[in-house]
Amino acid sequence: VLNGYTDITESTRQRVLSAVKELGFTPNRAARSFRTGKTNTVSVFLPRIGDWFYDYLISAIDTTLADQDYDAALFPLLSERRLIRYRSADALPYQSDGVIMASLNPESLFPDARLPASLPTVLVDAYHGDFDSITIDNRGGARTATSRLLDQGGDTYIVMVNDYDKEPFSSGVFIERLAGFKEALALQGISDFDRRIALCEFSRIAAKQCVQDILSSSAYPVNIFSCCDSLARGVIDAVKDHGLRLGTDVRVISFDDQPWAQNEELSTVKQPIDEMGRLAAEILFWREEHPDALPRHIELPVELIVRQSG
Amino acid sequence: VLNGYTDITESTRQRVLSAVKELGFTPNRAARSFRTGKTNTVSVFLPRIGDWFYDYLISAIDTTLADQDYDAALFPLLSERRLIRYRSADALPYQSDGVIMASLNPESLFPDARLPASLPTVLVDAYHGDFDSITIDNRGGARTATSRLLDQGGDTYIVMVNDYDKEPFSSGVFIERLAGFKEALALQGISDFDRRIALCEFSRIAAKQCVQDILSSSAYPVNIFSCCDSLARGVIDAVKDHGLRLGTDVRVISFDDQPWAQNEELSTVKQPIDEMGRLAAEILFWREEHPDALPRHIELPVELIVRQSG
DNA sequence: CTGAAAGCGCTTACAG
DNA sequence: CTGAAAGCGCTTACAG
Numbered sequence: 312v313l314n315g316y317t318d319i320t321e322s323t324r325q326r327v328l329s330a331v332k333e334l335g336f337t338p339n340r341a342a343r344s345f346r347t348g349k350t351n352t353v354s355v356f357l358p359r360i361g362d363w364f365y366d367y368l369i370s371a372i373d374t375t376l377a378d379q380d381y382d383a384a385l386f387p388l389l390s391e392r393r394l395i396r397y398r399s400a401d402a403l404p405y406q407s408d409g410v411i412m413a414s415l416n417p418e419s420l421f422p423d424a425r426l427p428a429s430l431p432t433v434l435v436d437a438y439h440g441d442f443d444s445i446t447i448d449n450r451g452g453a454r455t456a457t458s459r460l461l462d463q464g465g466d467t468y469i470v471m472v473n474d475y476d477k478e479p480f481s482s483g484v485f486i487e488r489l490a491g492f493k494e495a496l497a498l499q500g501i502s503d504f505d506r507r508i509a510l511c512e513f514s515r516i517a518a519k520q521c522v523q524d525i526l527s528s529s530a531y532p533v534n535i536f537s538c539c540d541s542l543a544r545g546v547i548d549a550v551k552d553h554g555l556r557l558g559t560d561v562r563v564i565s566f567d568d569q570p571w572a573q574n575e576e577l578s579t580v581k582q583p584i585d586e587m588g589r590l591a592a593e594i595l596f597w598r599e600e601h602p603d604a605l606p607r608h609i610e611l612p613v614e615l616i617v618r619q620s621g
Numbered sequence: 622v623l624n625g626y627t628d629i630t631e632s633t634r635q636r637v638l639s640a641v642k643e644l645g646f647t648p649n650r651a652a653r654s655f656r657t658g659k660t661n662t663v664s665v666f667l668p669r670i671g672d673w674f675y676d677y678l679i680s681a682i683d684t685t686l687a688d689q690d691y692d693a694a695l696f697p698l699l700s701e702r703r704l705i706r707y708r709s710a711d712a713l714p715y716q717s718d719g720v721i722m723a724s725l726n727p728e729s730l731f732p733d734a735r736l737p738a739s740l741p742t743v744l745v746d747a748y749h750g751d752f753d754s755i756t757i758d759n760r761g762g763a764r765t766a767t768s769r770l771l772d773q774g775g776d777t778y779i780v781m782v783n784d785y786d787k788e789p790f791s792s793g794v795f796i797e798r799l800a801g802f803k804e805a806l807a808l809q810g811i812s813d814f815d816r817r818i819a820l821c822e823f824s825r826i827a828a829k830q831c832v833q834d835i836l837s838s839s840a841y842p843v844n845i846f847s848c849c850d851s852l853a854r855g856v857i858d859a860v861k862d863h864g865l866r867l868g869t870d871v872r873v874i875s876f877d878d879q880p881w882a883q884n885e886e887l888s889t890v891k892q893p894i895d896e897m898g899r900l901a902a903e904i905l906f907w908r909e910e911h912p913d914a915l916p917r918h919i920e921l922p923v924e925l926i927v928r929q930s931g
Numbered sequence: 932c933t934g935a936a937a938g939c940g941c942t943t944a945c946a947g
Numbered sequence: 948c949t950g951a952a953a954g955c956g957c958t959t960a961c962a963g
Contacts, residue, residue, distance in 0.1 A: 337738070338940085341660070343941055345940080352713060360695075370699065370700055377702065386695075389680065390680055392687065400647045406651065630933090648956085651956085652958095653956080655939065655957075
């Protein structure tokens with residue numbers, strides 16, 4: 312009755328149900344997963360929780376898993392101790408039916424890039440040839456955004472995180488976006504990249520300060536491609552502070568499409584996060600049926616959302 | 622051999638160990654927890670992960686649990702869907718040996734404030750008479766800080782989050798700090814509370830804007846008690862912007878002692894987070910041995926760290 | 932000190 | 948359609 316079998320007389324069914332109620336019976340999850348060898352759980356490794364990207368990603372994963380009655384167990388690698396613990400095959404994360412690794416490089420986490428337990432594993436926002444993986448077209452998105460700025464005329468800069476080639480950004484997202492920026496310049500025969508790259512820390516305030524010089528010394532219009540919305544927000548702050556007009560004096564296009572971008576009229580390349588999360592969960596289910604298929608890599612296209620800023 | 626029994630001949634021991642190695646044996650966690658009825662896991666409910674407070678708290682919990690070979694499983698209540706799922710007795714969080722609830726009010730999460738599964742449960746940074754709980758002396762800390770400001774002379778204000786009586790701040794922390802502020806004023810015979818309360822959103826930038834009027838219109842010195850370091854940071858920004866001297870023209874004392882507070886010379890009431898996390902885990906272990914003892918409530922004292930700001 | 936038996940609570944396969 | 952048996956991989960208690 313409890314497991315959804317249908318060839319049961321209604322009277323028996325009721326007898327079972329009332330016994331369940333009377334005794335307050337709850338199935339023993341440990342016994343069930345012991346017997347079936349399944350936990351109905353997927354472990355999600357991620358660098359952290361609490362910023363926009365991961366909250367949305369988790370939400371998308373949760374939704375897709377819930378359809379199959381699976382739960383997501385979250386393992387943010389908040390500390391070195393956690394990582395060390397998770398290098399052991401009998402650690403908690405491997406008491407699951409599959410693993411999703413978000414923005415993490417398996418090479419830097421595990422010896423030989425091999426997880427201690429053999430479970431279906433999918434990478435999101437990261438790539439490694441040994442694993443199923445889902446990325447987005449960071450390079451193409453940056454190229455499109457930059458090209459649009461160039462087409463409108465004006466000197467063009469990029470605001471870029473200074474640590475883009477270090478952890479925790481090692482999944483290569485920012486490297487790709489910088490490459491896309493350069494490609495767009497190269498297509499127009501522009502090659503003086505260095506003076507166009509403004510590096511700053513990953514914070515709104517740092518971005519604001521970082522563009523002060525560009526905003527005060529340039530002839531307008533000036534174009535700024537921001538490697539992500541978090542930094543673009545600081546750029547917008549600076550534009551307002553200088554009394555300049557966004558989209559006219561200073562054109563800004565960014566990457567991510569965070570929720571506030573619409574209100575601020577920020578043109579930006581939208582990350583299809585929902586689809587990334589959904590696909591991650593679905594590939595895991597698919598992989599269970601096809602354990603021997605070659606690793607699949609899916610690169611999702613991105614879309615430039617044009618608003619007033621650029 | 623694997624379970625640490627010592628009455629085993631060395632030769633047998635080696636025989637077992639080499640077999641383990643040869644076969645790549647890993648104990649089946651599901652079978653073990655099924656058999657023993659223990660999971661060696663503690664579930665931690667919290668509103669979110671990724672800000673300073675919860676990262677430190679998790680770290681303290683992790684450390685204490687690891688000593689007993691326990692793992693923490695994190696359940697941030699990021700979405701309504703998660704909460705609904707966790708109202709069911711066979712949900713993932715209850716496949717554990719105990720529950721820690723941080724900054725969460727059981728009354729608002731579960732019908733009758735009762736968890737669906739009967740597990741040892743401890744509240745951290747929240748209070749409910751039915752549970753073991755650990756809080757800190759928010760009121761006393763605020764009183765001490767405010768009194769110190771008053772003793773030094775000058776008009777005294779509080780910067781306070783405007784949503785302090787709503788979720789996610791419903792655990793009452795900010796209400797208590799405001800009460801402590803008022804108590805300190807009352808002790809000095811001051812009763813015009815309302816004009817001294819500057820409300821703002823929970824962000825550095827909001828706090829900065831919120832104290833503009835106070836800083837430009839007041840006779841110096843001005844005293845500001847900030848309900849938390851996150852807001853104090855915006856206050857410090859404003860003081861610098863106005864060209865005022867921190868600790869002389871404007872005295873600021875805050876609450877939390879976030880890592881940056883030392884560098885900024887911010888006087889602040891230190892939250893004993895490490896101890897909160899450690900005690901939470903320890904009470905859980907204690908509770909396993911004393912299932913019938915009355916709920917214990919521990920209120921930890923706080924310490925005002927005096928630096929140059931006030 | 933070593934080995935074999937019992938049983939935890941389920942699900943699955945089978946007998947009737 | 949219903950009921951009883953077998954067995955998943957451990958740990959514990961016991962026999963020798």
